[in-house]
Amino acid sequence: QVQLVESGGGLVQPGGSLRLSCVGSGVAFSTYNMAWYRQAPGKQERDFVARITTNTKTDYAPFVEGRFTITRDNGKNTVYLQMNRLQPEDTAVYFCNRFPPLFPSWGQGTQVTVSS
Numbered sequence: 001q002v003q004l005v006e007s008g009g010g011l012v013q014p015g016g017s018l019r020l021s022c023v024g025s026g027v028a029f030s031t032y033n034m035a036w037y038r039q040a041p042g043k044q045e046r047d048f049v050a051r052i053t054t055n056t057k058t059d060y061a062p063f064v065e066g067r068f069t070i071t072r073d074n075g076k077n078t079v080y081l082q083m084n085r086l087q088p089e090d091t092a093v094y095f096c097n098r099f100p101p102l103f104p105s106w107g108q109g110t111q112v113t114v115s116s
Contacts, residue, residue, distance in 0.1 A: 002027045002103045004096055009110030012086055020081040020110055022096030027103070030054065030074035035099035036081045038092035039109070047092075050081060051099040063089075086114045 008020040020036070035051035050060045050070040058070050069082040079096050093109035 002105060004103065004105075004107035006094060006096055006107050006110040009094060009112045011113045011115065013116050014087055014114055016086050016114070017082070017084045018086065018112060020083065020094055020112075022079045022081075022107070024077045024079075024096075027077075028074075029072065029077045029079065033099040034070075034072060034079045034096060035101070036070060036079070036094060036096050037101065038090075038094045038112075040089075040092040046095060046101075048099075049094070052079065083112070086112070088114045090114050 003025045004022055006022045008018060012018055033051055033053045036049040037046040038049050039046045048061055049064055050068055052058050052070045052072050060068060067085045071080045091112060091114050093111050095106050095109045097103050097106060
């Protein structure tokens with residue numbers, strides 16, 4: 001059974017930084033393209049944020065391009081999201097999953113709140 005555990009969120013002021021982590025169990029991340037998604041307050045859908053392929057090619061949503069960096073450590077079965085120059089509109093619950101999001105279950109996510 002695939003389990004995903006996201007962590008690293010918190011409250012940060014505009015312009016600040018956070019580093020999110022996603023650890024998986026029951027699955028070998030190394031065999032999948034992985035991604036981060038986010039669900040903003042009041043929205044039902046999750047939006048794509050960033051992805052990293054099995055050969056570490058990366059792609060980003062336009063609204064985070066140049067500010068966020070996705071990386072992976074297959075030995076630790078972990079995917080990271082370094083978030084810099086955070087803005088209030090980045091406030092959301094952040095999740096990881098495959099790209100596309102084909103793991104049957106999602107983790108609890110990690111809350112990121114950007115506010116002064």
